[in-house]
Amino acid sequence: MKCPFLLLALSAIVPLSLVSAQTPDPLDIRACTAIDNDAQRLACYDSATHRDDREAQRAADEHMRATGVFTQPDQVADVPASAPQRSLLDSRWELDPSSKLGTFNLRSYRPVYVMPVFATSRLNTAPHSPNPNNTATEPAHLQNIEAKFQFSLKTKIVQDLLGDGDLWMGYTQSSRWQVYNNGESRPFRETDYEPEALLVYGTSHELLGWNLRLLDIGINHQSNGRSDPYSRSWNRIVADIGFERGDWTLMLRPWWRIPESRGDDNNPDIADHVGRGEVTLLRNWNNQTFGLTLRHSLRGGDANRGSARFSWSVPIDGKLRGYVELFHGYGESLIDYNHEATYLGVGLSLLDWY
Numbered sequence: 001m002k003c004p005f006l007l008l009a010l011s012a013i014v015p016l017s018l019v020s021a022q023t024p025d026p027l028d029i030r031a032c033t034a035i036d037n038d039a040q041r042l043a044c045y046d047s048a049t050h051r052d053d054r055e056a057q058r059a060a061d062e063h064m065r066a067t068g069v070f071t072q073p074d075q076v077a078d079v080p081a082s083a084p085q086r087s088l089l090d091s092r093w094e095l096d097p098s099s100k101l102g103t104f105n106l107r108s109y110r111p112v113y114v115m116p117v118f119a120t121s122r123l124n125t126a127p128h129s130p131n132p133n134n135t136a137t138e139p140a141h142l143q144n145i146e147a148k149f150q151f152s153l154k155t156k157i158v159q160d161l162l163g164d165g166d167l168w169m170g171y172t173q174s175s176r177w178q179v180y181n182n183g184e185s186r187p188f189r190e191t192d193y194e195p196e197a198l199l200v201y202g203t204s205h206e207l208l209g210w211n212l213r214l215l216d217i218g219i220n221h222q223s224n225g226r227s228d229p230y231s232r233s234w235n236r237i238v239a240d241i242g243f244e245r246g247d248w249t250l251m252l253r254p255w256w257r258i259p260e261s262r263g264d265d266n267n268p269d270i271a272d273h274v275g276r277g278e279v280t281l282l283r284n285w286n287n288q289t290f291g292l293t294l295r296h297s298l299r300g301g302d303a304n305r306g307s308a309r310f311s312w313s314v315p316i317d318g319k320l321r322g323y324v325e326l327f328h329g330y331g332e333s334l335i336d337y338n339h340e341a342t343y344l345g346v347g348l349s350l351l352d353w354y
Contacts (some may be wrong), residue, residue, distance in 0.1 A: 005044075045129070055106060088249050088284065088353075089213045094166065094204025103156050106214050108351035109170050110152035111291075111311065113323045115347030118148035118176065119283040129338070133228045134266045143181045148345055150174040161199065166215075168198045169327075176333060190333045196220040196238070207243070210250065214242030220255070224334045231266045232334035249282040272303040273338045275333035282353050289313045289352045295331070305340075306329050313349050323349035 092107060094100045101233040125139040154170035161167050175191040178184060198218035205212040216239065223233030236255040254277035262268065275295035283290045289312070296306035307329025313321045327343040330336070 017151070045141050071131075087211075087213065087244050089244055090202070093168075093200055093202070093211055093214060093242075094295045100159060103159055105155060107154050108152065109154040110150070110172050111313070111323065111349055111353060112151045112351040113325075113347055113349035114147070114259065115323065115325065116150040116179075117145060117344035117347065118146050118325075118343060118345040119145045120341050120343045122339075124339040124341070127230060127264075127335050128338070129229075129232075129266060130268050131263075131265060134231060136229050140189075141181075141184050142189065145176060145180060147177045147179045148175065148347075149177070152351075155230070163201075165199050168200055170194075170196045170198065174333070190224055192222060192224050192333045192334050194220065194222045198238075198240070200240075202226050210243040210245045212241070213244050214240060216240045222334060226335075228266075230335060232270075232337060233266055234260075234270055247284045251280040251282075253278050267334075267337055270331075270337050272297045272299060273305050275306050276324070280353075287315050291353055295329070307331055313352055316348070319350055321349045321352070 017273055030337040038066065052260050090096055121144075123142050123144055126136045126140055128135040150172065152170070152172035154168050156166050156168050158167040166279075173191065176189045177186070178189050179186050181187070196218055198216045200214065200216040203212055203215055218238055220236045220238045221233070223235075226232070235258040237258065238253055238255040241252040243252075256276075257271050274297075276298045278293055278295040280291065280293045282292075291309075291311040293309040294306065295308075297303050299305075304321075307327065309325065309327045311326075312324045323346070325345040326341075330338060330340050332341065332343050
């Protein structure tokens with residue numbers, strides 16, 4: 001009778017020992033060698049070395065770089081590595097019905113960067129405007145090297161509005177900081193605030209070898225939040241037309257300035273300097289991003305003005321990227337809307353276009 005009881009005891013002990021061997025203490029990777037099944041042994045090694053956690057974090061990082069969505073690793077861990085990569089505009093604006101992720105997901109919009117060095121060829125020490133209330137009477141004591149930083153985010157607040165359109169809210173803020181100007185207590189020379197609302201539609205039409213992917217219309221406000229004589233602001237009706245071709249993205253943005261009364265207009269000639277529209281051309285190549293933005297007044301003669309901005313970002317480590325920006329023309333900032341100069345900045349970025 002001892003033998004059946006012994007077998008019964010062994011039948012209970014052996015499975016427990018196998019379970020213990022197959023789920024070892026993560027700190028003791030040697031226990032994984034006791035597992036005969038190849039798949040289970042590999043899973044044991046992954047668990048013991050926390051490979052699963054690293055893979056989930058890597059998937060989250062790749063997901064954010066591809067889409068600009070801030071999310072947790074466990075939210076993208078089930079995304080297959082072989083999933084087809086969507087186009088830039090589709091991944092950032094959820095243009096296809098299958099790409100829509102709902103509302104209130106924070107996304108990148110324009111580049112997010114910090115440039116400790118931002119130098120100009122020509123200082124604007126006495127900002128002026130045709131409105132006498134917005135003309136400085138005393139020159140400011142500025143240095144031609146300062147710092148510049150920008151952050152820019154957007155989020156969808158209504159999905160499938162007026163058909164399959166999505167209502168997005170965007171916000172961009174950029175600052176120029178005289179951080180090296182100790183004699184003037186390191187002031188912020190200019191900070192521009194730019195909220196906007198856009199009704200975005202996805203489409204797909206071929207035009208001269210380019211794929212028309214995005215159409216939107218919205219309202220844009222930009223101001224520097226300062227009092228006279230340094231106050232600058234304007235409101236615009238804007239539209240965007242987005243094209244793609246391989247690793248190239250082309251954005252056309254015309255706008256119409258909403259008129260203001262003559263006495264309240266801080267900058268009545270801003271459209272003749274900053275422009276009445278812009279074209280942005282982007283290329284993602286070898287994990288680098290090149291951007292060129294051109295603005296123009298769409299006028300001739302003395303009003304034939306505009307600007308060009310070139311940007312380049314290159315990977316350094318993980319999500320950290322090197323960033324270079326070169327600007328020439330009018331309107332690098334609102335306070336400089338009618339001031340022509342060349343600016344060069346060098347720094348670091350975390351997020352790229354859109």
